[in-house]
Amino acid sequence: MPELPEVEIAARTLRNWLDGHTIEGAEAEDTRIFRGSDREAFTSELIGKRLEWIERRGKYLLLAFTGNVGLLSHLGMTGKWVMRSRSEPPPRHVRARLLLAGDGIVSYRDPRLFGRISLHPADELFQLKEIASLGRDPLVDGIDPLRLYERMQRTTRPVKVALMDQAVLAGIGNIQATDALFRARIHPSRQGKSLRLEEVRDIASALLDSIAFTLEAEGEGEIAYIEEPGTPNPFLVYGRDGSPCPNCGHPLEKITLGGRTTVFCPVCQKEA
């Protein structure tokens, strides 16, 4: 599931599902989703509580319940919060469940177990090191091109790898970095410090455009590429290596940067 737009949709959806509903039961198997002893906290502390607020920072969800109970959720690669009624059969790979008063069950599904759930005092959620160490969030704070430019000047890493560093900007993943660099016509291998201010401006706009585009494409969380097998790929170049470039028609190529597949157009995205 997870990159900023998908997590944003998850936050909005969870807000709707949980708002005004008391949690009657909380269940979870013992998996590594819960580091340490947080499974016990999950199954005991949430009973009788209601959601007070939910926020997203980067790829993290922060949920505050009554009684100062706070829940931090990261969706990893395949995590997703889903809702069903008690009469519906549970999906596979559900790792945690919130039984709402009435008929709803909000479940955390995560086949690959890369996600995390931990519990903390709600008023300390933003001080957690996972959150405090994040860079600015493009949707919450916007992107300050000059600030990003100065950050880029300090690194020799490929710009694409730097953009995916959660301490630089919170929430940019492989899809958004790949598509935004294509939109900005910047080669993903360019060293951060080689970028001119004008180019960083283009990247900042492209990131915001790409995020907005993805938010729209996802609607309200109904359709999602990869999640729903058979769904058409809504992205510009991500996952399209070998296909014609949408701008010039030249076949898109792929390279590996920071261990991740990176698709680009060798004509439109020049090296220097």
Place this chain on the structure above:
DNA sequence: ACGGATGTTCGCGC
């Protein structure tokens, strides 16, 4: 059957 997949973290080597 094999390879790769929206993420993070850790160890190793330069």
Place this chain on the structure above:
DNA sequence: CGCGCGAACATCCG
């Protein structure tokens, strides 16, 4: 310290 690389995690899909 910065950075690249590979591995690990566990499951699904083409």
